[in-house]
Amino acid sequence: MPNGRERAADILHGPEGQEIYFRLVRYADMLARIYGWRTGAVLPGSASPRSIVHDVVVKVLEGTRSWDERKEPALLNALKGMVRSEIGHLYERVEESLVEPINVVLPDGEERTGDFFPSTKLHPGGLNPEQHLLRQERTKLEFAALNLLLKEIEGNDDLESVFLALHETDSPSEIAAKTNIPIQRVYSARRELDRIVARIPLARVVRTARKENES
Amino acid sequence: MTDKNKKSDEVARFLDNLMSFLADDDLRGKDLAEDLRARGLNPDHIADELRDLLREHAPTWSEKAERERLSALESFTGARETVHRPRMKTVELIKQVVEQMRRLGAPVTAGAYHQKFQEASDTDLESLLEDLRTQYELLNSQKNKDAQ
Secondary structure, three states: OOOHHHHHHHHHHOOOHHHHHHHHHHHHHHHHHHHHHHHOOOOOOOOOHHHHHHHHHHHHHHOOOOOOOOOOOOHHHHHHHHHHHHHHHHHHHHHHHHOOOOOEEOOOOOEEOHHHOHHHHHOOOOOOHHHHHHHHHHHHHHHHHHHHHHHHHOOOHHHHHHHHHOOOOOOHHHHHHHHOOOHHHHHHHHHHHHHHHHHOOHHHHHHHHHHHHHO | OOHHHHHHHHHHHHHHHHHHHHHOOOOOHHHHHHHHHHOOOOHHHHHHHHHHHHHHHOOOHHHHHHHHHHHHHHHHHHHHHHHOOOHHHHHHHHHHHHHHHHHOOOOOHHHHHHHHOOOOOHHHHHHHHHHHHHHHHHHHHHHHHHHO
16 A cells, blocks of 8 residues: 555646645635734745645655545645644744743842743733733734624625624534525635635734724 | 633634635636636646646656656766867867878878868767778778788
């Protein structure tokens, strides 16, 4: 039985190879856009959705990353998981770089970072002040993104229903059941929603978050 | 949990669900290419990228064979180049052999090649030199025999 590396090469050389690659690039583009909205940052280190897809596929073909066909029979799904993990790690690093310790001189005269704040000591699982600030910023950006999406779907009944259902589930069949919209119309709404997401640039989300902050 | 925290968790969950909901698509062929264009991505460039990537990291048997053939050809050419003499030197040697043959009183038909030196390839010149040397050796040995 050929290994995952050989199987991946066979599939990518085959008739579906190009389509898998296209769909992967499309997926990476969507993920990077929404991660960007939530963090207010572009992909770091001159990475792009395309470069991430390229690197992931190279890693699979070279055996640096492995595809276990028994665990995930569809190559596209396996590659999507790897792309999601890569993009997730890159944005985590962006956030880590933003959490600079705030140096504070406590009454004992010693300088301490946010990690030494009493609240952090009392609640080890809680957020330190820098993380708390970052979370607040992130929430503002997420609210701004949500409001921009809401404006775009206004007046479209199917989109509005799907939008509401997305607060509870990500499954098209569950959304169809919750909204009483036929599954084919849920898929159409998904395509439309995807186009809307692709139309909202990061700068617009950041600008909206700032405006909402000022008002 | 405060109302504010609850709301922010709801928004975060919505965006998580949105990413997951949009992860699947039913686009095919031209629609997929069109969708990429709408995102400002050129499907032709992406297709080229995949082709290059596969050629580099997962070559087919024929691509491997072609790569090995080119590599062998390159090493062969490289090896030849190490013993290859400059073109002008070959022309000079031809002229010297022609002159030696003339001194032996032989009709030098090779003189006709002179005009073609500019057009002839390096390989042709090397072969002409070899031929003339052989002819010269024959002529010389004949001359020596005659002298005895």
